[in-house]
Amino acid sequence: MRNERKNSIRRNIIDTASRLFYEQGYGNTGINQIIEESGVVKSSLYTAFRTKEEILMAYLETAGAATDEALKTAANKHTKAKDKVLGVFDFLIELVQQKDYYGCNFLNIISEVPKDAAVVRRQIKKQKDGVRRLFAEILTPIQKEDLADEIYVLFEGALIGNKVHDDTWPVTAAREVVNKLL
Amino acid sequence: MRNERKNSIRRNIIDTASRLFYEQGYGNTGINQIIEESGVVKSSLYTAFRTKEEILMAYLETAGAATDEALKTAANKHTKAKDKVLGVFDFLIELVQQKDYYGCNFLNIISEVPKDAAVVRRQIKKQKDGVRRLFAEILTPIQKEDLADEIYVLFEGALIGNKVHDDTWPVTAAREVVNKLL
Amino acid sequence: MRNERKNSIRRNIIDTASRLFYEQGYGNTGINQIIEESGVVKSSLYTAFRTKEEILMAYLETAGAATDEALKTAANKHTKAKDKVLGVFDFLIELVQQKDYYGCNFLNIISEVPKDAAVVRRQIKKQKDGVRRLFAEILTPIQKEDLADEIYVLFEGALIGNKVHDDTWPVTAAREVVNKLL
Amino acid sequence: MRNERKNSIRRNIIDTASRLFYEQGYGNTGINQIIEESGVVKSSLYTAFRTKEEILMAYLETAGAATDEALKTAANKHTKAKDKVLGVFDFLIELVQQKDYYGCNFLNIISEVPKDAAVVRRQIKKQKDGVRRLFAEILTPIQKEDLADEIYVLFEGALIGNKVHDDTWPVTAAREVVNKLL
């Protein structure tokens, strides 16, 4: 019961903050907006999290786990290595066309965190290293793991290109290069 | 006389703001810091620029022109199309290793501007369209302009990958893919 | 006209803050109370003063000048050195009996400023050094300036004793010792 | 068992709070810091003490008993009345030179307690009345008890003078006056 309540507060904050951080950005989201939209009192928020940055970390971890899962699922729809990789890019193509898609959770954050927020940067790097590893794991069976990072660079180019141009073509272009590479 | 002064004020603000926006980010840089470090008084700043966003626009335009120039110069060091393209990536490799390099000016900004700042987003898109066009112009003579956008996606992947991992390898990996593609 | 307004804001803040700092203490007085009772808007206050501590400094300087003046006046009512010194203690006796007297401005502050507020402590020390100097200057003509610090210690004992016991007797006792010493 | 635990909690809180109140001041020490550094959970603290002020009272009483003891010990090192009194000031001279000395426990507090904290002020007065009584008791055998309060004022002047000037000379000066008086 106690934990339920604590968790409900934490969850509530993380859920609200996640939505706001994602839609508006970290800097453009104030603690006050988080408490208003979550209904959690300010001091309770600061009992659950010591700083705004800690909320950001929770957001990154939550979104990170979901992203890992989604990418793996997309890959595992296929059996052959090349299809798995292409499956990831197919997933991206669908993803970026969703109307509530505002770009990659992690790339959105990385440019607006202050210099001294090394923990945040490290977490994002860690998340992205997971994607590199995913590609490497898929490609190892066909002895093409040395292509993992090249494909990863295309993955990032697809995401940020979509953000800049607000269009699907960067993802499609990246997929096409992957298709040629493998 | 007046115009000189006005222009010197504008330049002064743009120079200072550019440095700060680039090093700290747009949101992490306050108007007060800009006036302190530029020596321009606050109301003069607001005579020269109507909003903070206008200063941002001036920064993007200034940095954009310089970037265009630098990329063209890097390409024009070579004569053959493929070499020109690779020359651009070679330039990136050197660029990201400079100690005062904090990432791509434009990708740094795009994620932290508020939703309603369509002008800013449009400007960044325009800037990046210039890069696509550059690749297309280089590749047209050898009838490979349809690869321009694929190479552009690698260009962006290189930049943002460098930002995330704080390392040169994403740029090198992107260059390698370009080498294979052409 | 401009300066009038600026000064009126500064003066207004200093006056209000002085009263509140003196009556309630520095820590027990919030910026919000200062702005409410002075009528000055919060951001105007922070244009005039960079920090709360700066307001404290202005208070100490203002009160310090007034105190210096009052002590000198009290001393100069007399011509003989001993009478001058006793005059200072007579002034104290009257002072501490005033109904709006809450103790020495400076001793009130010294114990509640944080460790790192060295500027504040230095200012208080400087103020008190002025009192020591006053006694020394009075006593030099009769070649008793070596007693200045002993009398100064009695001066402080009188003030803090009055604060602790909320009574005039510590001042009277100090005066009596001075009478014996000279 | 329960009482042991309760007492250990009380002692723990008092010890931690005493250290913090003394080193940082009452206002500059928050309940949160006390619970963090004592390891006692917040609600247990509020079971043992009803308010922060009650903790302050416990601190004053504890420190008061220790101070009484120390002063008596210092006096009883001697047999003659004058020596006893001078012994107290000798003790002060050593005391204020200790590196973890931050001023008189009681004078440190008196200026920063809110107006309405009459209990606290009364306790401090009571503590200091004990010092006056000590001097009186020492001086009664030699029929000089009428000097007790004059010596007490010097005692306070020594302490607060040391606080202001961060130096031993005020204590030495006070001792010298005592020497002359007796």
Next chain:
DNA sequence: TATGAATGAGCGTTCATTCAT
């Protein structure tokens, strides 16, 4: 009794912008 969770009020400070001259 003991406690983990929750509270509302307030902290000092900074934001981008506008006004009066």
Next chain:
DNA sequence: TATGAATGAACGCTCATTCAT
């Protein structure tokens, strides 16, 4: 046109205390 002064709203965070279990 240029400027020093002024603005209201919001910032992230901490306070001493109380509640439900």
